[in-house]
Amino acid sequence: MTSPGTDSLEHKVRGVDHAAFPTFDPRATIAFYRDVLGFPVVHATCALGWGPEKHPDFIHFFFDIGNGDRLAFFYYFGIEPYRDSEIPDLLHRARHLAIHVDTQEDLLDYRARLDRSEWPCELQVRHETVESIYVTDPNGYLMEITRPLRAITVEDDLDANLSADALMDVAADPEPTLEKFYARKAELIAERYVDEPAQVSFA
Template sequence: MPTNDTFDICGINHLALVCQDMNRTVDFYSGLLGMPLTKTITLPNGMGQHFFFDIGNGDHLAFFWFPNAKPGVPGVSHPAGQVGDGDITSAPASMNHVAFNVPLEKIDEYQSKLEAAGVNPTAVVNHDESATGISEDISETTFVRSIYFKDPDGILLEFAAWTPDPDRRDATS
């Protein structure tokens, strides 16, 4: 059922990010995270490559590799710190992080899998409506549980799971 009366938006077709090394990116997203590589395109005039990973539900995460791309700047192009351990701000028009929807009951298992693979995930974060916005344990106001980690280029990623019957009150600014 559409939720938008103006445009019939059906979800995300793809998000396109930029990587420093295509092979390393494919190894991480396809090899470690298990996302199938579904399309690769060589850009004209030696501009680089564009490639797509299936992230489920018909959605894709895409990357460009540009041979002459400038390096990312922590705190500008992406967060310098990790959630719970440093500054996570980034500049307007940057991509702060990408959150992948995962089953609630798999959060702890996925944290362990990432650690075993040499990735450094955060502790499980219970996002809630407390003064700090997070709690150590699930509370009645917890609306999503998450773990955060970075890809080889420092892109902040999140495995996130909505809690059962999260409070879906209208957002306010």
């Protein structure tokens, strides 16, 4: 027997892309997952005011936990844990499960299915290496369905690790900002690669 809502749509999800959570201590988070457990940092997305109005600047960084799955964290610049009125809303948006699909056709199939239901798609966006749709499930949990825009490269891994190291340095600042993060990342690039340009490719 076919369950309600499973009409003609073929099952196209390919498992977990990532699970995401907020962090208010990125230095400890990176030290724990990367340096203690050995989960490599494989991607980092930085955003200057991306998202809803008055959304704080943030960095979203990802650890490879094997089998193509990733564990991700959001760090919000300028937000004090447990002291800021924006914390409950940020926690709701940060905590989510992302499901992987392979193609835009698959993604649009799921968007159409959501839009025909009581839970329409709330946002569709392309950010750096993925395109995603977002919906809040009947329990109030945010869900993302995401598909790759391109293959992840060695340069992406290099950039992610530079981002992680820059974030660890800037998070120690009494007033960390995204601008300070970008400046520190530029310094690290100059320190590590100015004498070895052949190691960095932007092709």
